[in-house]
Amino acid sequence: MNILIIGGGGLIGQKLAHKLIDKGELRGQEITGMVLADIVDPALPDAPFPISAASCDIGEPEAVAGLIDKDIDVIYLLAAVVSGQAESDFDIGMRVNLHGTLNVLERCRALETTPVVVFTSSMAVFGGDVPDPIEDWTIPNPQTSYGTQKAIGELLVNDYSRKGFIDGRAFRLPTISVRPGKPNLAASSFMSSIFREPLNGQEAICPVDRDFAHFYLSPRRCVDNLICGAEIDGDAMGTSRTMMMPGRTWTIGQMIDAMTAVAGSEPARLIRFEDQPEIQAIVKGWKFDLNPAKALSLGLSADESFEENIRYYLEDDLPRA
Amino acid sequence: MNILIIGGGGLIGQKLAHKLIDKGELRGQEITGMVLADIVDPALPDAPFPISAASCDIGEPEAVAGLIDKDIDVIYLLAAVVSGQAESDFDIGMRVNLHGTLNVLERCRALETTPVVVFTSSMAVFGGDVPDPIEDWTIPNPQTSYGTQKAIGELLVNDYSRKGFIDGRAFRLPTISVRPGKPNLAASSFMSSIFREPLNGQEAICPVDRDFAHFYLSPRRCVDNLICGAEIDGDAMGTSRTMMMPGRTWTIGQMIDAMTAVAGSEPARLIRFEDQPEIQAIVKGWKFDLNPAKALSLGLSADESFEENIRYYLEDDLPRA
Structure with missing residues (x-):
């Protein structure tokens, strides 16, 4: 079981790596290797198996090709340009959030190995006039470029899964609290x-x-859900691989x-x-x-x-x- | 008023060109020029203004840049690889339906002229388990690559409009009947x-x-709706530029x-x-x-x-x- 975490330098990526190392296995198989990739080399935890860091701009197809090869079984695609930046700098949002996601999916398709791909989406796909509560089948009507790019990622993960190019699953994350670190300029800080x-x-x-x-969801529970989310049987998700993560x-x-x-x-x-x-x-x-009914039924939790x-x-x- | 019809060689593109020539004006302005673009040079109707044909593969950004310049006021983006082909040849569907749409939108953004863009989407965005009737706010859960690519086009048209890069509107077309021509291999033939x-x-x-x-919708009424659809005031569409075309x-x-x-x-x-x-x-x-309530309220008809x-x-x- 070889695992690649794209966005491995971020809060959730680092916690996920530590938790997977503690756990030692994923999808019933012993973890035998891990790569943490990010725009700059992420910090590397100690691990009882080979672990390495990679700096990779997923907006570059060649860089993605160098990152993902046939021995990768599970890919966590956590990397994203965040909401505020995707809104103020349209190009970088499109480059990372849309084309970066496409580059990862296209690389998986070319390899023909159907890796499990866990994609983190966002509540930001919802917007405009939608009725409460938001259900898994509520229409995404994003009112930000970030939300648009995430909604497109969800559609792609679904279609690439339906075609057998990947075994994907997309989770819309709640707001994470309590985040460690320093205050930032985000409205949610x-x-x-x-x-x-x-x-x-x-x-x-x-x-x-x-x-x-x-x-809300805690970072620890979010990581548990990302691990559970990778272990869900693809067929159990029905005609949509996208769902709210419980919060x-x-x-x-x-x-x-x-x-x-x-x-x-x-x-x-x-x-x-x-x-x-x-x-x-x-x-x-x-x-x-929000009513995260589908994910709750599949074993994720708040x-x-x-x-x-x-x-x-x-x-x-x-x-x- | 300069009009570009991408997909101008197809059934609807040709009928739309003829109807616009008969009408002589669009959005209250006299039509002074028209370009019909398609993958091969489309047939050219006679017109009392300059009209030209262009062969263009919208999957090529350079070709799109050569096609769209600052004097284009309204773009009809009708060109698409159809459902069956997009399913059997994934690459060509992605190339034309996704990247082709992106290329057109990106070219418009670069020009900074905010043209009206009328995008034809499809009922194929709906799939899986959705309740009847399908409303404008029913979740698209496409179960084909064509439907996925069209749903992505809708999201892009909405975001590029919200950002002021285009003044877009996307209409999900009913099945067109009676189509002229010969039977084909489509299940709907x-x-x-x-x-x-x-x-x-x-x-x-x-x-x-x-x-x-x-x-269903007749070709003639579809063309009338595409003209009415170009004339809708952008703000009247609210937070979503996408709607079912009446049928x-x-x-x-x-x-x-x-x-x-x-x-x-x-x-x-x-x-x-x-x-x-x-x-x-x-x-x-x-x-x-299907309940095309929004388009009916904006003046389109069945x-x-x-x-x-x-x-x-x-x-x-x-x-x-």
């Missing part, structure tokens, strides 16, 4: 920083009210209460509520009422309560911070 | 030939029962009765019913219960009864046959 910074003894600003609701809807108030239940009352005192209309204008348009998300951050990420 | 051949005094075979229902559901029995009402009882006697299970297996999976379709064939096509 506060959805991790209002927990992460207080748990590190620092102040954080919450730009929305306590009743703001959104759809759960919580309000900011519920999440803060969960932090207090796990870590005591100190951290919550470090959160300062400060309305930021420009952030609110963006995030209040996001969908949060965090039980946000207390889990807090605990996972304390166990997995705080020691390194 | 009988949906025209059981009327066309008898109206020409020849026998035809109907491979399905009289109660087989499907969703109407009829059974074979209703259609034959309509032929008899228009042309007397002789033609119907030339139809021989002969079960063809391999044809039935394909066409009975096709969706026929044929009132199949008698219209028969009359249009007699008026428009029989004389040339």
Whole structure:
């Protein structure tokens, strides 16, 4: 079992690599090799099997051909230009998110080895006027270039799977929280920083009210789902290889209460509520009422309560911070 | 008003060119030039303005750049590799239907002239398990490569429009009947030939029962809708530039009765019913219960009864046959 993680330098890619190394097997077979690829060489964990790093721009077909060969059994295609950048720089979004995905799929087709391909899509495929709740069969009507490119990736994964070129599966990821690291310019940055910074003894600003609701998943559970997602039998997915990855809807108030239940009352005192209309204008348009029925039926799961998300951050990420 | 019809050599492209020449204007402006492009030089109708033919493989970005320049106001993108061929020859379907569409859109973006682009999509975007009736907001879950490529084209037309690179609109065409010409190998061939051949005094075979229902539009009405579709105000389409083109559901029995009402009882006697299970297996999976509400609200229309379709064939096509 040889595994390639494209986007192996990112938060989820790194955690996935560590978890797979701990687990030692995937799809019932011992892991015998792993490659972590990213735009720059990713950090390499220790592993009891050959593991290597590769720098690869998936927008280049030749680079993809050099990356993927016949001995790769499972490909995680996590690499993407994120929403804000794909919107401000249309070319790079198209290059990585659309042509990069096509390059990976075309390389798989040329090899004729039908690898398992796990593609990470996004809730951003949904937009415009769609009814709540969003179901697996709700129409994607993306209102961003990122969402458009992800929706196209889903269609391609489905068709390449139907034709037997790959054994694909595409999961629309919830917003990941608690993310380790530093705040960034993303509108969603506060959805991790209002927990992460207080748990590190620092102040954080919450730009929305306590009743703001959104759809979340912890990094640890996301990795578990990506592993489970690779193990699903292709035929069990029916006529569509795309589904929401499970997550759960919580309000900011519920999440803060969960932090207090796990870590005591100190951290919550470090959160300062400060309305930021420009952030609110963006995030209040996001969908949060989603029903990930298909993935749940196939064995993927959500965090039980946000207390889990807090605990996972304390166990997995705080020691390194 | 300069118009480019890509796929100008096909049935709809030719009829559209003739109709636009008769009409003399589009979007309230006098037509001052027209180019008909196709993979081989299309036939050129007489016109009171400069009209030219171009042979162009839209799979070649350079050829597309040579075809589209800043003085083009409206582009009809009708060219496509059809369903059967896109399924049997994956490469050519991807080349023309996906990359060809991308090449046209990218050329428009580079010109920065925001032309109106009318893209013809297909009912083939629908597939798998979807509830009846199919609405404009039903999820496309294509089960063919052709349907996948058309669904991707729709997403691209929407995003390029949202970004202001084009002023696009995408219409999912019903099955066109009565088509002039000869029977072909398409599973849907009988949906025209059981009327066309008898109206020409020849026998035809109907491979399905009289109660087989499907969703149809006449070539003449399709052309009218493509003209109306180019004239819709972009903002009136809301967050999605894609919609079903109106059509109407009829059974074979209703259609034959309509032929008899228009042309007397002789033609119907030339139809021989002969079960063809391999044809039935394909066409009975096709969706026929569709609600083209959005296009109807924007001024597009369906044929009132199949008698219209028969009359249009007699008026428009029989004389040339």
